Amino acid sequence: MNTVVAPAAPAASAIPKASFDWKPVALLVGLMIAALPAVGSGSSWLTLTVAGLAMGMIVFIIASGLTLVFGLMDVLNFGHGVFIALGAFMATTVMGGMAVFADQGALQALAAIFCAMLVAMAVAGALGLAFERVIVRPVYGLHLKQILITMGGMIVGEEIIKVIWGPLQIALPLPAPLRGAFLIGEAAIEKYRVVAAAIGLVVFVVLAWTLARTKVGLLIRAGVQDREMVESLGYRIKRLFVGVFAAGSALAGLGGVMWGLYQQAVAPQIGAQVNVLIFIVIIIGGLGSTLGCFIGALLVGLLANYTGFLAPKVALFSNIALMVAILLWRPQGLYPVTNR
């Protein structure tokens, strides 16, 4: 190899800076600021904002796996909801078994929830592996068949859940130490919502760190843009996809636990109910974009809570209206993934 002396490093001022697109973040902050005078009361606004952020974080946890699965392999998985439902039902079993322990104190309550989350993630992740192998793999590249077979898979999954846990709604009460609210002035902030927002933030940070700082994350981001080139560099993208599918399923299981505790009840149809919401979020965010998914989920959560308070009838279609408005502004979503 002919070694050529590297040129001297250019002056820092000569190096162009990559600019971050702040507009979607500004939209989120703008929504929160605009809601303050509309709500009228600072305490109500704070309560609604924390509730919206918590809901958004849970939706993000559920949707993040789905957006990566679509981005990486172009797979439309309409069966994602079954992992949510499975996670939520696993939580009823684990939390039911630990109810006495969980009621002893805040730490015990958190430990019980943590156990339920771990079990739900493990079971949903394992089901995800089987789901990918049996249902998704035969229909790679066939969108219509993907929609039909993954929806069918979710229906089968729901029926199996009914066989195991019964067809009726099951209560999933919060452990006693997590019930009630913190009072900040006149604002009541539900304890569980703070916990949910914190867990969501941790998941986002871990996911963002993994995607930005690890080789696996680089491969995922590159694969979302150009699968063929990743393979041409010598990486087996299908193996990576199986891993992402399982991780996405595990995250959906985690989201199921959190959604179930948020609603304090679990029904076999919980997955189908949340499915629409998460598809709205990944479309708003830009298919395949994790940051877009995060901002989109927070927008959906906040808007649902603000409109629910200000105009309950508008809340019924606020998410669809938000999606239409975002797509009119940015047809590829808030943070479009280039090359798609």
Added chain:
Amino acid sequence: MSAPLLELKGVHTRIGAYHILHGVDFAVPEGEVTMLLGRNGAGKTTTLRTIMGLWQASAGEILFRGQRLSGMATPDIAAGGIAYVPENMGIFTDLTVKENIVLAARSARHEGELDRTRLDWIFGLFPALQKFWLYPAGKLSGGQKQMLAVARAICEPRALLLIDEPSKGLAPSIIQNLISAFRALKADRTTILLVEQNFLMAKALGDRVAVMDDGRVVHTGAMAELAADTTLQQRLLGLSLGAHQ
């Protein structure tokens, strides 16, 4: 001529209903630059994609170091020591220049594990990549993207480089930079199979040449012979020499 590193024997490729390659035969000698020339639609890109396993040959065999590549998956072919620079460059535009290089260096998990000497050598060939190291690759100019695409292929030692029309759409000054870089690779005895429409570039770099037409190789030989024979150029490539020389 050196022993062939890569050999194609009667390779046929079908894409859907279309029969693109009709028995392609040629060899790429080790340590030399082989130019693959031909008119648009002759099957040059399909040949490279078939070698990489991106499209599977329906008949014939492809031998790399005597081992059959036909039927192997693309990642295995790449891991065997073949680097590919596609016509569209295949740059990951949302990733930075650094991240593109780290990704291409299979043995490196992060920037710190890149071969520093080799990286300095690449910066010497393509100084713009050092300047824009932390910049999203999508913001680079067309020429800089092409430099990044080539840099990715050479950031670790590879036995064979497959490069598809690197000069396409580039300004003459950028093409000169690329020619200089390829000359440095050639001096390093890197084996290259280069698809090119720019005959000046082909003449400047090629040791051997294979000319394709209608999915077949219609001429093989030394590049110098083709460069010296204007009648042959006219017949094989339809070149108007006044416009190219």
